[in-house]
Amino acid sequence: MKTDKILITTAIDYTNDVIHIGHLYQKVLADFYARYYRNLLGKENVRFLTGTDEHGQNIERSAVEKGKTPEDFVGEIAGLDKKEQASLNISYDRFIRTTDEDHKKTATEFFERVYKAGYIYKARYNGLYCEGCEEYKTEKDLVDGKCANHPTKEIKKISEENYFFKLSSFQDFLKKYFSDNPTFVLPKVKFNEMLSFLKQGLLDIPISRPSLKWGIPVPIDNKQVIYVWFDALINYYTYAKPLGFWDENTKIIHFLGKDNARWHSLLWPSMLSAAGERLPNIVYVNSFLSLNGQKISKSLGNIIKASDLTEKFGTDTVRYYLLKYGPLLEDADITEEKIRDVHNSELANNLGNLVSRVSKLLEGEVIEKVSVKNIKQALKGINTLIKDFRPDLALQEIQIELSHQNKYIQDNKPWELEKDEKKKILQKSVGNILAISEILEPFIPETTEKIKKIFLGKTIKPASPLFPRL
Numbered sequence: 001m002k003t004d005k006i007l008i009t010t011a012i013d014y015t016n017d018v019i020h021i022g023h024l025y026q027k028v029l030a031d032f033y034a035r036y037y038r039n040l041l042g043k044e045n046v047r048f049l050t051g052t053d054e055h056g057q058n059i060e061r062s063a064v065e066k067g068k069t070p071e072d073f074v075g076e077i078a079g080l081d082k083k084e085q086a087s088l089n090i091s092y093d094r095f096i097r098t099t100d101e102d103h104k105k106t107a108t109e110f111f112e113r114v115y116k117a118g119y120i121y122k123a124r125y126n127g128l129y130c131e132g133c134e135e136y137k138t139e140k141d142l143v144d145g146k147c148a149n150h151p152t153k154e155i156k157k158i159s160e161e162n163y164f165f166k167l168s169s170f171q172d173f174l175k176k177y178f179s180d181n182p183t184f185v186l187p188k189v190k191f192n193e194m195l196s197f198l199k200q201g202l203l204d205i206p207i208s209r210p211s212l213k214w215g216i217p218v219p220i221d222n223k224q225v226i227y228v229w230f231d232a233l234i235n236y237y238t239y240a241k242p243l244g245f246w247d248e249n250t251k252i253i254h255f256l257g258k259d260n261a262r263w264h265s266l267l268w269p270s271m272l273s274a275a276g277e278r279l280p281n282i283v284y285v286n287s288f289l290s291l292n293g294q295k296i297s298k299s300l301g302n303i304i305k306a307s308d309l310t311e312k313f314g315t316d317t318v319r320y321y322l323l324k325y326g327p328l329l330e331d332a333d334i335t336e337e338k339i340r341d342v343h344n345s346e347l348a349n350n351l352g353n354l355v356s357r358v359s360k361l362l363e364g365e366v367i368e369k370v371s372v373k374n375i376k377q378a379l380k381g382i383n384t385l386i387k388d389f390r391p392d393l394a395l396q397e398i399q400i401e402l403s404h405q406n407k408y409i410q411d412n413k414p415w416e417l418e419k420d421e422k423k424k425i426l427q428k429s430v431g432n433i434l435a436i437s438e439i440l441e442p443f444i445p446e447t448t449e450k451i452k453k454i455f456l457g458k459t460i461k462p463a464s465p466l467f468p469r470l
């Protein structure tokens, strides 16, 4: 398969409230990969999608509570979410909203297509529903009779006429897909978790809600709206299909949180298969971030906004911190103290000092040629770690390289050398800094842009600190 196009997506966030740093972790991770493919690997056909999930019962209710129409309410939240994404320099190509006209049209057509293919039928649903998750639940999903994500909420017993999706028909198909594509779900522990759900057996699920207005009408029955999850998953397709990024020549990578894993690993591929469309290549499931050991949540009142952190520490420090210490494989805890330590030791000391030292010693010089032969070899390993979805380990290796570079200056003492000899040493150093900077671009893009400006082009001036100590 020739994959010359790359599609990278994040989960779209539910607009009952503005997104917090936990949501932003995943945006930074996806942004890192979009930049990696675009800038480091030089791929021209990379598209990066993010956005908001705006329909459903919780949103209708939140809007009423605030005395607003759902339209105004979701518009405000989507605007705030965009600002939060901007604070971390997220370089998306489109911010899709499920209330966008093209999405409503596509979701309607998608539903019709699946219906015509025979995978949708009407029946009565008698069972459990968690309003917090907006999810149908079975007894097996509950912990002490409550939803694991919403232990303070009562589980509702509902009985209603719904349209059902024949998810059970895709059991064998999915089993084969999982066994043919051992990296379909990453990391491996999530793959195994999803496979074990699959082996327990899949049940048909309701994909419409009666008595709800805030949603996309079911095309074959205007008394119902399409269930919010069915609607939301289609957003990727809405964006990518008309651009030619939902074909066999595209590598499709979805990033999402562990609360969305089942929808993306089991329901979404079944929906696509029912509609006769190709499946994604990779579903990357990240874990959750906590704050000072506590779950980040509105009810606990400890919501931490990304923009509050970037104002305090700077965009690149927060990006760097999240990519190295975030919940890539398992839950991770964040404190301001930890961010400050990383800022001072890894960024101000190891990277910032190196750049300012070398630029000071080269004051008034022009760099004509840089040699990067040896360092490129060292950076190859880092590239492999990134490909294997280990940006955290890549940063560990980069820190080691930066220490080598600091030691090189320390050992050679260029300030004690004759002019030509001094320049030779420093020129090598600049080459290495620029090579490391290139591989750092997807992590800390503002900083690497500054580093290029310091050393390339005009006469070198001593640089002001890249990461002033905090």
Ligand SMILES: [Zn+2]
Pocket (backbone or CB within 6 Å): 130, 131, 132, 133, 134, 147, 148, 149, 150
């Ligand atoms: Zn719940």
